[in-house]
Amino acid sequence: WCYVVLLLGTLACCTAVAAHTIARLRVGPPLAVLRPAALLSLQELDFPAVALCSHNIISRAALESYASYLYSLERNNTYSMESLKNNLMAFSGVMTSAGQMAFDANFTKYLAAVARETNITNIIYKLSPKCESMLVRCSWGMHRTACRHLFAKRVTDLGYCCVFNARYSLEDRNNTPFRATMVGQDSGLSVVIQENTDDFTAVRRTGEELQLLLFDGSQYPLTRAGVIRSYPVRRSASVFVTLRATVQRASDSLRHYSEAWVGLCYHSEAWVSTSLGIK
Numbered sequence: 503w504c505y506v507v508l509l510l511g512t513l514a515c516c517t518a519v520a521a522h523t524i525a526r527l528r529v530g531p532p533l534a535v536l537r538p539a540a541l542l543s544l545q546e547l548d549f550p551a552v553a554l555c556s557h558n559i560i561s562r563a564a565l566e567s568y569a570s571y572l573y574s575l576e577r578n579n580t581y582s583m584e585s586l587k588n589n590l591m592a593f594s595g596v597m598t599s600a601g602q603m604a605f606d607a608n609f610t611k612y613l614a615a616v617a618r619e620t621n622i623t624n625i626i627y628k629l630s631p632k633c634e635s636m637l638v639r640c641s642w643g644m645h646r647t648a649c650r651h652l653f654a655k656r657v658t659d660l661g662y663c664c665v666f667n668a669r670y671s672l673e674d675r676n677n678t679p680f681r682a683t684m685v686g687q688d689s690g691l692s693v694v695i696q697e698n699t700d701d702f703t704a705v706r707r708t709g710e711e712l713q714l715l716l717f718d719g720s721q722y723p724l725t726r727a728g729v730i731r732s733y734p735v736r737r738s739a740s741v742f743v744t745l746r747a748t749v750q751r752a753s754d755s756l757r758h759y760s761e762a763w764v765g766l767c768y769h770s771e772a773w774v775s776t777s778l779g780i781k
């Protein structure tokens with residue numbers, strides 16, 4: 503009796519293991535193969551996109567200037583300068599998870615009537631800190647380069663940031679990606695950043711002065727998707743990020759699976775994804 507029970511037990515166990523393995527095989531395609539990029543030249547690799555995000559959502563200078571502009575547009579002075587600024591400040595709630603400030607529907611109507619502005623994103627764009635005021639000195643590939651040629655103010659999950667090498671938004675679609683030509687500490691991107699804390703009004707969070715994001719510039723940096731790296735950048739500090747190249751090549755065995763099952767389009771030879779990893 504005893505043996506019989508044991509045998510059944512083993513059998514049950516094996517069946518369970520097999521079922522588990524089959525289930526795993528059904529769940530996902532074979533893993534992509536990782537290879538070091540020794541065979542690949544640096545010129546074939548897109549440099550990652552770099553976003554520099556201030557914790558300040560609304561610049562005091564931009565707020566003053568936009569409120570004055572609105573004030574000058576309307577003769578009735580329905581809103582005082584102070585209440586114009588307060589109402590504009592409420593838009594920062596859109597960019598913070600707290601979103602504690604409720605905005606007044608009358609004010610949105612007023613903006614549409616007086617300034618013909620119905621695009622809240624555009625208002626937040628106008629009110630966010632300018633990259634010119636943040637980026638002091640930039641260099642790319644050992645050459646001093648005007649920061650405005652490298653960075654543009656683009657939207658991310660953290661609000662508007664100064665972004666280098668982004669191709670995810672419509673206006674940047676046709677930009678050619680930046681690629682490093684040399685290996686070495688100074689041959690990538692270097693930036694000197696300065697932030698004026700007197701210009702801070704609505705702050706996303708206190709603490710580190712800035713957030714640095716690294717991601718693939720062809721895709722929107724979705725924080726939740728986990729394909730971006732985020733580093734805090736403290737004041738009066740230097741941050742060095744070493745990039746290391748890796749190549750991800752789809753396993754040849756993917757060929758034997760249907761596209762529907764794999765869940766992506768596998769172009770026989772062409773599906774080679776290269777990326778710069780971060781050490």
Ligand SMILES: *[C@@H]1O[C@H](CO)[C@@H](O)[C@H](O)[C@H]1NC(C)=O
Pocket residue numbers: 576578580615616
């Ligand atoms: C300003 O006042 C005039 C007359 O008093 C009125 O017709 C107009 O609608 C007002 N404009 C706004 C934006 O309230």
Ligand SMILES: *[C@@H]1O[C@H](CO)[C@@H](O)[C@H](O)[C@H]1NC(C)=O
Pocket residue numbers: 606608
């Ligand atoms: C919005 O405007 C209406 C009509 O002018 C007024 O009755 C109402 O109190 C206003 N709402 C706020 C929040 O100011």
Ligand SMILES: *[C@@H]1O[C@H](CO)[C@@H](O)[C@H](O)[C@H]1NC(C)=O
Pocket residue numbers: 621622623624625627
């Ligand atoms: C709203 O403004 C943003 C920022 O300027 C712009 O990118 C976007 O295209 C605008 N949306 C519409 C519908 O005009």
